[in-house]
Amino acid sequence: MKHKAKSEKLKAKSGKRETVYPQPSTSPTLSRTIGVLQERSLHAALKKWYARRGDKIETPLEGYHIDLVRGDLLIEIQTRNFFALKKKLPKLLEHHRLRLVHPIAQEKWLVRVAADGETELGRRRSPKRGRFEDIFDELISIPALLDHPNFSLEILLIHAEEIRRVRGAREKPARRTRFPRDWDRHDQRLVQVIASRVIESTQDLRAFLPENLPSEFTNRELAAALGNSAARGASYHRAQTMTYVMRQCGVLEIKGKRGNSLVYAITKSTESAG
Numbered sequence: 001m002k003h004k005a006k007s008e009k010l011k012a013k014s015g016k017r018e019t020v021y022p023q024p025s026t027s028p029t030l031s032r033t034i035g036v037l038q039e040r041s042l043h044a045a046l047k048k049w050y051a052r053r054g055d056k057i058e059t060p061l062e063g064y065h066i067d068l069v070r071g072d073l074l075i076e077i078q079t080r081n082f083f084a085l086k087k088k089l090p091k092l093l094e095h096h097r098l099r100l101v102h103p104i105a106q107e108k109w110l111v112r113v114a115a116d117g118e119t120e121l122g123r124r125r126s127p128k129r130g131r132f133e134d135i136f137d138e139l140i141s142i143p144a145l146l147d148h149p150n151f152s153l154e155i156l157l158i159h160a161e162e163i164r165r166v167r168g169a170r171e172k173p174a175r176r177t178r179f180p181r182d183w184d185r186h187d188q189r190l191v192q193v194i195a196s197r198v199i200e201s202t203q204d205l206r207a208f209l210p211e212n213l214p215s216e217f218t219n220r221e222l223a224a225a226l227g228n229s230a231a232r233g234a235s236y237h238r239a240q241t242m243t244y245v246m247r248q249c250g251v252l253e254i255k256g257k258r259g260n261s262l263v264y265a266i267t268k269s270t271e272s273a274g
Contacts, residue, residue, distance in 0.1 A: 042160065045190035046077050046103060061096075064088055074098040079188070083141040093150045102138060104130040106157045106194060115168040117186055123161075130157065132197050133208060133226065136241035143248035146205060153199040159191040206251050206266065208242065218261040219243055 047067050051057065056069040068075035074096050078085060085100075092098050108126040113119055135155050145151050165186035199205055210225035217225075222239040243264050246252040255263045 040079070040187060042079050042103070042188040042190055043077055046079070046101065046156070046158075046193075049190070049193060050075065050077065050101060062091065064092065066092075072097055075101060077101045079103055080138070082138040086141060089142065089145055089151070093145070093148050097150045097152075099152045099154055101154045101156065102135060103156045103158045103160070103190075103193075104132065104134050105160045106130045107159045109159075109161045109191075110164060111161050112164050112166060112183065113186065115166055117163075117165050121166065126162070132157065133238055133242070136208075136238065136245050139245045140241055143245045146199065146245070146249045147202055155197045155199070156193050157195040157197075158193050161189040161191060163187040163189065202249055202251050205246060205249065209246075209266070216255050216263050216265045218258055218263055220261065222264075 047057070051068055052070065054070070055075075057067070059066045059069045061069075061074070066074050067077045074092060076085075076089075076098065078100060079102070082100075082102075089098065089100070105126075106129060108128065108130075109123050110126050111123045112121040114121055132155055135153075139146065146153070163186040164183040166183050210222075213222065213225050219236060219239040222243065223235040226235050226238060243252055243262075247254065247264070250267055250269070252264045253267045255265045257263060
């Protein structure tokens, strides 16, 4: 399928809203591989959306299964938990170009279904709104890879559905939670991809910093410049993750302290390159 979202440019699709679900594969080899990997709906749908004619799907390479192989480019779709890739990615990057694709839900519908996993009981829109900057929550696990010449990252803003299955009367929770609830997260489904942004170098990472930042700034000043957050604490957390990742890959450096707060500045090498 043709890649519809333009890189590094926010562009909402117009027209009728279409729901995209993974279709059963007609290839016995592919079906067998996916069954072993226990692929979820969101991952399968994104792989189908991202694939182009001629791509190789679920290809074994150096002891791993690669989602898509496009010429000399390896494409891995990771819906969450970059920490799980800390060993896999460095090994593959030694001899291959690799693009990591990660979705962020700009809009999510929470769908309650019965214990059968199919009968819909109700739905509501989540108040949370994802942004490109949310990628830093994952990048804290692999900051050193962002400066690797063979590595690139594509962030997809999506609309999605989170399926919450109500447990049966005698069914135990799938996992322990702080607050009791009668449902478990059952699946996630792709509704549509609305935009993408590509990070191919530390310069692309630097573009996440707001233009109205002073030359030297603290996390609180960065949080204020980011703005557009329902919770002040969320903005400060985002600032912390951004400065940590950018410092680890050489975009930012520590210039000193202001009271108890560290003061950051863009490194001269990246500043002159920009």
